[in-house]
Amino acid sequence: MTTGSTSRRQDLHPAGAQERGGLLMEGVTLSLGDGDATVTALDDVDLAVAAGEFAAIVGPSGSGKSSLLAVAGALTTPDAGRVLVDGVDITRASSREKARHRRERIGFVFQSGNLIPALTALDQLRFALDIAGKRTGGGHDPRELLDRVGMGHRVGHRPHQLSGGERQRVGIARALVTRPAVLLVDEPTAALDRARSDDIVTLLAHEAHGFAVATIMVTHDHEVLSHCDRVLSMVDGRLSE
Amino acid sequence: MFLAWRELVFARARFGLMGGVVALIAILVVLLSGLSSGLVNDGVSGLQRLPVNAFAFAEGTQTDSAFSRSTVNVSQATAWKGRDDVGDAAPFGITLVNAKATTEAGAQVPIDLALFGVEPGSFLAPAVSDGAGLGDLDGIVVSQTVLDEGLAIGDTVAIDRLGTQLKIVGTTGDQRTFGHVDVAYLPLRSWQQVHAGAGPGDEARAGAYEEVTAIALRARDGDQIDLTGGDAAAGTASMTLDESFGASPGYTAEISTLTLIQVFLYAISALVVGTFFTVWTIQRKHELAVVRAMGASTGYLMRDTMIQATVILAVSTAGGFLIGVGGGAMLATTPMPFALEAGPLVFAALLLVGLGLAGAAAAVGRIVRVDPLAALGGQR
Numbered sequence: 001m002t003t004g005s006t007s008r009r010q011d012l013h014p015a016g017a018q019e020r021g022g023l024l025m026e027g028v029t030l031s032l033g034d035g036d037a038t039v040t041a042l043d044d045v046d047l048a049v050a051a052g053e054f055a056a057i058v059g060p061s062g063s064g065k066s067s068l069l070a071v072a073g074a075l076t077t078p079d080a081g082r083v084l085v086d087g088v089d090i091t092r093a094s095s096r097e098k099a100r101h102r103r104e105r106i107g108f109v110f111q112s113g114n115l116i117p118a119l120t121a122l123d124q125l126r127f128a129l130d131i132a133g134k135r136t137g138g139g140h141d142p143r144e145l146l147d148r149v150g151m152g153h154r155v156g157h158r159p160h161q162l163s164g165g166e167r168q169r170v171g172i173a174r175a176l177v178t179r180p181a182v183l184l185v186d187e188p189t190a191a192l193d194r195a196r197s198d199d200i201v202t203l204l205a206h207e208a209h210g211f212a213v214a215t216i217m218v219t220h221d222h223e224v225l226s227h228c229d230r231v232l233s234m235v236d237g238r239l240s241e
Numbered sequence: 242m243f244l245a246w247r248e249l250v251f252a253r254a255r256f257g258l259m260g261g262v263v264a265l266i267a268i269l270v271v272l273l274s275g276l277s278s279g280l281v282n283d284g285v286s287g288l289q290r291l292p293v294n295a296f297a298f299a300e301g302t303q304t305d306s307a308f309s310r311s312t313v314n315v316s317q318a319t320a321w322k323g324r325d326d327v328g329d330a331a332p333f334g335i336t337l338v339n340a341k342a343t344t345e346a347g348a349q350v351p352i353d354l355a356l357f358g359v360e361p362g363s364f365l366a367p368a369v370s371d372g373a374g375l376g377d378l379d380g381i382v383v384s385q386t387v388l389d390e391g392l393a394i395g396d397t398v399a400i401d402r403l404g405t406q407l408k409i410v411g412t413t414g415d416q417r418t419f420g421h422v423d424v425a426y427l428p429l430r431s432w433q434q435v436h437a438g439a440g441p442g443d444e445a446r447a448g449a450y451e452e453v454t455a456i457a458l459r460a461r462d463g464d465q466i467d468l469t470g471g472d473a474a475a476g477t478a479s480m481t482l483d484e485s486f487g488a489s490p491g492y493t494a495e496i497s498t499l500t501l502i503q504v505f506l507y508a509i510s511a512l513v514v515g516t517f518f519t520v521w522t523i524q525r526k527h528e529l530a531v532v533r534a535m536g537a538s539t540g541y542l543m544r545d546t547m548i549q550a551t552v553i554l555a556v557s558t559a560g561g562f563l564i565g566v567g568g569g570a571m572l573a574t575t576p577m578p579f580a581l582e583a584g585p586l587v588f589a590a591l592l593l594v595g596l597g598l599a600g601a602a603a604a605v606g607r608i609v610r611v612d613p614l615a616a617l618g619g620q621r
Binding site for chain 1: 243244247248250251252527528531532533534535536537538541613614616617
């Protein structure tokens with residue numbers, strides 16, 4: 001099911017980057033609500049995204065894109081099917097185990113960055129490492145990573161001192177600093193203009209390939225899809241190429 | 242700790258305001274604690290400094306005013322003395338009187354005294370830091386607070402209406418008061434005469450020299466007195482020394498009032514801290530959802546918030562106590578009954594911090610209910 005330009009990905013791997021397992025979803029079904037108000041958010045979804053692949057999911061509001069991210073990100077348990085992240089089955093994990101999978105295997109890039117107001121750009125990354133228990137090793141060097149995403153000159157700035165695009169760059173670096181196997185990106189360009197949207201998605205594509213991270217981006221923005229290895233469409237909980 | 246400390250610095254104005262409120266409460270707690278200690282000293286320090294474990298009052302005496310109502314016979318001391326667990330027993334009298342002191346310079350100073358009648362040479366006789374001890378029938382040993390009011394050893398005191406002349410022969414060197422009145426020890430026989438209302442040269446009524454207020458009891462070393470058994474044998478109703486404080490004038494009412502105010506302050510402190518952290522948690526709900534989506538455990542977030550609460554409470558309580566102790570030290574030099582004592586202050590500080598943490602803990606329970614799913618989407 002996976003597609004993409006493997007040779008290009010391998011060319012962009014930084015020295016020492018290792019291939020990790022990606023994301024695999026099989027027959028995933030998720031219903032939301034109760035009784036007559038029940039909605040099938042995900043309907044028998046199969047999806048495989050390999051390490052280093054950058055996949056986009058598009059679809060109208062309410063089609064199930066966020067539910068897919070929630071299930072893939074161990075935020076919600078599906079009613080049926082199974083989810084493997086980095087080769088580990090997280091489908092029936094307890095809340096505590098899900099939290100551990102999130103900090104060890106999954107990175108999130110949220111709308112508008114969703115940075116912590118009290119923390120500088122550098123501390124956003126250090127905090128992610130602290131949560132993951134990787135402050136003394138196991139993650140990327142926060143300064144180097146900020147440099148890599150073009151934020152090396154703003155390490156001491158807090159979110160309110162950064163532009164929307166800069167916040168997203170820090171958000172991407174924060175999601176990658178713990179070396180996740182899967183990167184889940186939620187509408188990263190929702191609050192950005194055209195030029196900045198292109199910059200951010202280009203950066204995401206570059207880092208997904210460079211760090212060999214299986215990346216799924218949910219978006220409404222069709223203008224940025226050219227940067228993606230694969231585009232999937234979601235309608236009424238059903239996923240199609 | 243990573244996020245806790247940075248948030249404290251970043252939101253220092255908010256945390257500072259909350260800390261300011263806790264500091265104000267801490268100041269009030271110090272002042273009330275000092276006032277409580279001062280009132281205890283003023284009310285019962287005369288009793289506290291007696292080498293006594295219990296008092297045996299007359300059977301059937303109302304317990305909250307036993308020192309003013311009880312009359313026992315001196316011979317009842319003998320019944321107590323004979324008991325195995327009693328090291329010593331001695332008759333003891335208390336009477337409050339109005340008097341006028343005449344200084345060496347001839348000035349007349351009105352003074353109230355709590356006359357403690359004790360047998361010279363008994364275990365109740367006070368040690369003196371200056372002057373002479375009890376001996377002469379007209380000689381009294383006074384609390385240091387009497388001298389602080391301008392009187393001196395050698396001055397005479399005339400009891401109002403009776404005209405009995407007593408001479409200050411020594412001082413205990415420390416504060417000894419009873420019911421906010423300075424204590425003066427005098428020989429038991431002189432006390433019995435004053436108690437019977439007999440002036441100089443008058444013959445006291447029959448039986449006056451057999452009566453005292455209570456029998457003071459001291460336990461044999463390492464023993465605890467069997468008060469119930471002793472009461473049955475001696476025909477008395479006894480109380481431990483601590484219980485007897487409630488029998489001094491106004492003591493229970495004063496201490497109850499202040500304790501109630503302190504309890505309210507502690508409750509307010511827990512409520513203020515709890516409310517602050519509730520609002521703080523609600524305000525950060527989306528941020529907490531993001532952090533939980535990043536994989537932070539509930540324990541990690543609760544620990545972070547409790548560290549914030551501990552830092553705020555410790556710093557603001559310490560600050561409030563320092564200011565309170567500074568202000569209290571000035572109050573202690575005034576006639577106001579105020580005393581700063583380390584024990585009650587440390588207890589009050591720990592209680593303030595402890596209850597504040599309990600309030601914070603109740604508030605941060607909300608973190609458990611923050612759904613990491615809320616981090617997705619555009620809601621903020």
